[in-house]
Amino acid sequence: MNNASSSTPLGAARGIDPDLIAGIIIVLGAGALLTRTSDMPGMTALLPVTMLSALIVLGLLMIGRCLLRRRRRGDPEATAPAPLKVFDNARRFFGIVVAIAAYVAGVALLGFYTTTAVMIPVVAWCFGYRSLKGVLLADLIFTGGIAIIFVVLMGQELPTEFFLR
Template structure:
């Protein structure tokens, strides 16, 4: 009987005449692979692969990529750890991988368009265009806020990379 102790709260919850709430699914183990686990593994593997490419870079040039990729690896490991803990506690109900497939495809497409735009138009132009477009797509409609965020982000990147680090980002199409 001790092996079925996990079942007692569920049975009491479902059969209680005073309780009209649906059955508690928080104690059901999940079926299949947790999407967070997949994401964590992909993040760790991708960031690790990119981290190996920073070994030929000069010290100051490699500082930012190494820091960011190391942080991504750490966050990926934390994501994997969280999934393992959830599975051990068996407190995970079935998780939907995609709440909105169109939104996911839109995000992937916008990343691909941004990467292509950086190569074709230059970093600053594509970033200055992409920030308001993405903000608009996610429902942020305050034009002053979007333009201010765009100016701060793009200007901050320019200050950090060009002035402080002396690094050139992909040249703008009108300066080539």
């Protein structure tokens, strides 16, 4: 009898929504990183400040959407979807976390361009994209685009490649 009452739409509305967790983590993380940009020169800080501010806005939108969805679930007239699982695929989530850690370590050890050029095809392959031509084209466009933006247009140096040290 207790199980039946906990599976009602109102019971589902009381669970923790993964969008709420993600939104809070994004806002707090981007806010913490945004405080570190105050020591940067103006042109250098432009991109990080813009990206982190956009992350904060998007995180707040995620939180707002979650709260609106929760409010609708509390309405007896509304039909609530099945309860959301925090991890639909925990293995994939932890794979993403490991890939991010490997990327950060790779940038420090190998350099930005080398790590980016290696990680794009590896991550694409892990997520099931098997077109070698498409992966190499995306890799060239992304890595080349970053080089053009930072080196040519902004005059900024990214972490030096291991073979140039």
